[in-house]
Amino acid sequence: MSTRYTSLGRFPNTRLRRNRREAWSRRLVAETKLSVDDLIWPVFVQEGKNERTPVKSMPGVDRLTIDLFAEAAKEARDLGIPAVAIFPETDPKAKTPDGREAYNPDNLVCRAIMAVKKAVPDIGVVCDVALDPFNSDGHDGIVRDGYVQNDETLDALVAQALVQTEAGADIQAPSDMMDGRIGAIRKALDDKGHIHTQIMSYAAKYASAFYNPFRDAIGSSGALKGDKKTYQMDYANSDEALREVAFDIEEGADMVMVKPGLPYLDIVRRVKDTFGIPTYAYQVSGEYAMLRGAADRGWLDWNRVLIETLTGFKRAGCDGILTYGAVDAARLLKGL
Ligand SMILES: NCc1[nH]cc(CCC(=O)O)c1CC(=O)O
Ligand SMILES: [Mg+2]
Secondary structure: OOHHHHOOOOOOOOOOOHHHOOHHHHHHHOOOOOOHHHEEEEEEEEOOOOOEEEOOOOOOOEEEEHHHHHHHHHHHHHHOOOEEEEEEOOOHHHOEOOOHHHHOOOOHHHHHHHHHHHHOOOOEEEEEEOOOOOEOOOOOOEEEOOEEEHHHHHHHHHHHHHHHHHOOOOEEEEOOOOOOHHHHHHHHHHHOOOOOOEEEEEEEEEOOHHHHHHHHHHOOOOOOOOOOOOOOEOOOOOHHHHHHHHHHHHHOOOEEEEEOOHHHHHHHHHHHHHHOOOEEEEEOHHHHHHHHHHHHOOOOOHHHHHHHHHHHHHHOOOOEEEEOOHHHHHHHHOOO
16 A cells, blocks of 8 residues: 555544444455465374374374374365365384485375375365475485485485375475475476476475474474574575575476465565465464464463464465464354
8 A cells, every 4th residue: 555545544534443343344344354265284194093193292283094184184175175285204214314205105195195085086185395204314305414415305306296296196395495396396297297286385485493393293303403404594584585486486386385474474475466476374383382382371362363363374465374273263264
């Protein structure tokens, strides 16, 4: 809005509180509408049958075996949630320095994709592309000489994206922050005829302390040596995020993501205003833990902070949000 318009009002002729006085009027002037169509639900999966394991640092979130995941996806679909995102807890014995379990076509992720696509064909399935759940170093790429190797990692990521696509995943979501991975994955998918597979790039992903509960959930915290600052972005930077997004769009990204969410809404706004591409943010594990932890102590009202934060994401320019609160939010939005 230009200052020309903001300076039009004069008290007492203009009273901004007039429009806020009644509930119907507040609805009428609301600029942003959060809907169940805006939600992507990240789910942790584990080996076994008919079992769920609470994630300690994320109260209310359980890791699910594939059978329970398929049932949960059905409920999510029935609530109108458009897509789920799968994150595996890999058996530590299957973790190697090269993370080759990532492109084993029979790995936990691929079996989860097949199960959910069979049980609920009409829900979108998003899969991370990154080596950290499979790599004995807990890093998103291959570590050699104490450095996460970029170009060597690309081959592994391409192989991973291919097995996940062949298992039936709809959206590949590279979260590794290697340079050039979007182009490499797009080309490999196209070469194999997977021209309809979408790519949601974690384009501006910051090296953040808010990912710790996630690393507990997938069992990579113990493995991780050092930090991810040589590939994930420095949270001091914003112009750099626009370069990251620009490159990913040129390389073929269909959608881009900013991550984490709440402390990075300024980045979301710049990305959306600059590129106008479908733009998402991830309300990450630490953001969830912060809100749920406080709510469980009676310090915050979970339902209200959930809807308020998700609406804030939309107001900042998000077309959708990945949130562990997706099911709760969907129920609230449907008045259930
Ligand atoms: N590449 C792995 C990955 N994909 C999504 C998250 C974080 C999600 C969350 O914290 O909820 C991470 C963690 C990391 O980069 O260390
Ligand atoms: Mg990049």
